Each structure stands twice: as structure tokens, then as C-alpha cells.
Amino acid sequence: MDFRLTGDQRALRSGVRELLAGRFGRDALRAAVDREGTVDRELWRELGAAGFFALRMPEEEGGAGLGLPEAVLLFEEAGRALLNGPLVATHLAAGRVPGAADGTQVITCGHQLRGLIPHFADADAAVVIHGAGMRIRYPKDLPHARQLRSMDPLTPLHRIPDGPQAPPRPDAILLTAAEQLGSAARTTEMxxxxxxxxxxxxxxxxxxxxxxxxxxxxLVRTEVARAAVYAAAVTEDFTEIAGAKLLADEAAVQGARDCLQVFGGMGFTWEADVHLHLKRAWLRGQMWLTAAESEEIQAEALALAL
Incomplete structure (x- = not known):
């Protein structure tokens, strides 16, 4: 099996990188930090117009008709740029929640962080995902949501008492792993x-x-995680997806820590961007599937294989 990217896939990745470099460079990143992670609605609509959210929708429904491997490339670039906002939830809601596909609506998810909802104040709707199904909830339905101080200045959080729980969705896990991969690659470059x-x-x-x-x-951790994420996108096997998330979380968190060591005292200042990658990596590590849960899935798969 040939896992090398096709010409179209490389062009897709390059196009997204160019878009984000032009619209979400360092100045825009720092502006987002100053806004405490508030979603840039204009950029969100531009992402929608570029097909970021509708990538996997069928062509007859207005999407690009592409698959999970292509989506992984997009989310890797988003992670590399530290793009803020509920990207995974809005992508999953495309075609199911009006306005999600074209970026005119911001959709968050109510159970990816165990009772915590990212970007709740920006969201037009929150979804609860049950396998292939999806239930829509609106901010007015959640009047008891309470804002918390987030470890990541680009990801505001709200707590919801007795928040909804649901089994993790494999593509949500993998797209989050792809964001971690992008962050790991960027801190290596830095x-x-x-x-x-x-x-x-x-x-x-x-x-x-x-x-x-x-x-x-x-570099080694990043490339091992890349191989696992890309392979899982092709096989769509849940055990491989859980393993990819585990490796990507490690690459992102430990990579940011090592980057801090290379930068020395400069890396610990607010002006350096390294701490933003580390804080985002910590938070993503708790999304959908934690390291401990991923390890349990791997252990169970190994036990069954013996």
C-alpha cells in the first residue's frame, strides 16, 4: 500500500497553509490571544467558503466529496497555525446543522471535554454526537453554563452541570490528533x-x-505520530485511531516542552509563542480520548491478539 500523498493532496495542504499564513499569521494569532480566544467570524466564513468544513460532504450536497485522509491534512495545518475555534465540531456538523458547512454558524460540542464546552459564548449551537447521529442544543437550552478560566488563552471554556456524555466518535478523535501533529511539527521547526x-x-x-x-x-516523535495519524486516516480502524491520538498527544506536549528547553529563558516569556502550543496541546490531550483511555484500548487489542 502506498501511503505517499498524491499531487492533489499536496496541493490541498499547500493551499490551506497559504490561506492560514495570509489570514492567521503571528499578528492575527496574537490578536486572538488579546480577544481571549473569541472566534473571528470573518475568517470562519472564509474557511467555509474555502471548503474547510464541507470537505467530506458529498458533491451533490455542495461538498468536496473527499475523505478522512484529506480532512487530516487540513486539520494538521490548522494545528500548525494554532487556529482557534471549534473546528472539529463545526466540521462534523456540516450538512447536519444549517450554516455549519459555509462557516456562517459556529458549532461547538457538548461532550468532548467531559462537561466542559469550548467556545460556548461564540457558538450558535452545540451538538451532542451519538455514533452517526447528532443532537442539536442551543445556548438558550443551557442557561446554567458557567465560564471557567482556561489553561489555553485561545480556548475559552464553560462548565455545564451534568454535561452530556457520549461515546467518542473516531473521526473527531483523529482530527484532534491531526491538530496535535501540526503543533508538534511547528514546535520542531521553531x-x-x-x-x-x-x-x-x-x-x-x-x-x-x-x-x-x-x-x-x-523530529522522531513527530514523524512517528505522522505515520500513525496518516495510516489511521486510511484504515479508519478505531484501535489505530486511538493509538494515533496517543502518539500525537505525546509528540505535541513533549515537543512543546523540549522547544521551551531549546529557547531557554526566552521560551518562558509571554512574547514567545511556545507556551501557546504547550497549553493547547495539554488541552487537546484531554479532548475526546485521554492518554489513559487510549492505553486501555491498545492493551485490550493486544490481549485479544494473543
């Missing part, structure tokens, strides 16, 4: 670039063995 520029004791820090090892380990 660390390598900084190591080539920063001088200490009269030489570039990239020449120090400890820094070389950190960057090498970041």
Missing part, C-alpha cells in the same frame, strides 16, 4: 530555527550536543 540563530559562549547553540538531541527527539 526549535531548529532558534538553534540555528541563537549564540551562546561564542557559538550557535545548535552545535551543542544536548540541543541536537532535543531537536532529533522532537
Amino acid at each position: 526549535a531548529v530555527q532558534y538553534a540555528k540563530e541563537r549564540e551562546q559562549f561564542g557559538q550557535l547553540i545548535g552545535g551543542f550536543q544536548a540541543v541536537k538531541h532535543l531537536c532529533a527527539q522532537m
Whole structure:
């Protein structure tokens, strides 16, 4: 089986990267931080017009008719750019909730964080996903939602008493893993670039063995996670998707931590973007499927295989 990207897939990835570089560069990222993660509605509509949310909808319904592998490429780029907003929920709601596909509505999900709802104040609707089904709830239906201080300044959270619970949906898990993969790749790039520029004791820090090892380990974790995420997108096997999420979470969290080490004291400042990747990675690690749950799924699959 050939897992290399096709020409169309590479073009799709490049197009999304160019779109986000033009509309969500560093200045826009920092503006989003200043807005405490409020969704940019104009950008959301641009994403909708570009087909971000309708990518997997059938062509006869106005979508692109593409599959999960292509969606993974889009969400990897979103993770790389630290694009904020309930991207996964709106993507899953396309074709089911009016306005989701074209980005005129912001849709969040009520059970991806165990009673916590991201971007609740921005959302036009919240969905509860039950397998292939979906139930729509509106903010007015959840009057007891209480805002919490989020560890991620780009992801505002609300707590809902006795929040809805539902089994995790495999494509939601994998798309979140793809975002983690993009973040891991970006922090690897940031660390390598900084190591080539920063001088200490009269030489570039990239020449120090400890820094070389950190960057090498970041790259290995990222590429292992990439192979797992891409393969799971093709097979759509739940055990492989859970494994991909586990590896992507590790690559994103540990990669951001190692990037902080490479940056040194500069990495711990508010002005550096490294901490934003780390905080987002921590939060995504709790979405849909935690590391402990992923490990249990892997252990059960291994036990059945013996």
C-alpha cells in the first residue's frame, strides 16, 4: 500500500497553509490571544467558503466529496497555525446543522471535554454526537453554563452541570490528533530555527550536543505520530485511531516542552509563542480520548491478539 500523498493532496495542504499564513499569521494569532480566544467570524466564513468544513460532504450536497485522509491534512495545518475555534465540531456538523458547512454558524460540542464546552459564548449551537447521529442544543437550552478560566488563552471554556456524555466518535478523535501533529511539527521547526540563530559562549547553540538531541527527539516523535495519524486516516480502524491520538498527544506536549528547553529563558516569556502550543496541546490531550483511555484500548487489542 502506498501511503505517499498524491499531487492533489499536496496541493490541498499547500493551499490551506497559504490561506492560514495570509489570514492567521503571528499578528492575527496574537490578536486572538488579546480577544481571549473569541472566534473571528470573518475568517470562519472564509474557511467555509474555502471548503474547510464541507470537505467530506458529498458533491451533490455542495461538498468536496473527499475523505478522512484529506480532512487530516487540513486539520494538521490548522494545528500548525494554532487556529482557534471549534473546528472539529463545526466540521462534523456540516450538512447536519444549517450554516455549519459555509462557516456562517459556529458549532461547538457538548461532550468532548467531559462537561466542559469550548467556545460556548461564540457558538450558535452545540451538538451532542451519538455514533452517526447528532443532537442539536442551543445556548438558550443551557442557561446554567458557567465560564471557567482556561489553561489555553485561545480556548475559552464553560462548565455545564451534568454535561452530556457520549461515546467518542473516531473521526473527531483523529482530527484532534491531526491538530496535535501540526503543533508538534511547528514546535520542531521553531526549535531548529532558534538553534540555528541563537549564540551562546561564542557559538550557535545548535552545535551543542544536548540541543541536537532535543531537536532529533522532537523530529522522531513527530514523524512517528505522522505515520500513525496518516495510516489511521486510511484504515479508519478505531484501535489505530486511538493509538494515533496517543502518539500525537505525546509528540505535541513533549515537543512543546523540549522547544521551551531549546529557547531557554526566552521560551518562558509571554512574547514567545511556545507556551501557546504547550497549553493547547495539554488541552487537546484531554479532548475526546485521554492518554489513559487510549492505553486501555491498545492493551485490550493486544490481549485479544494473543
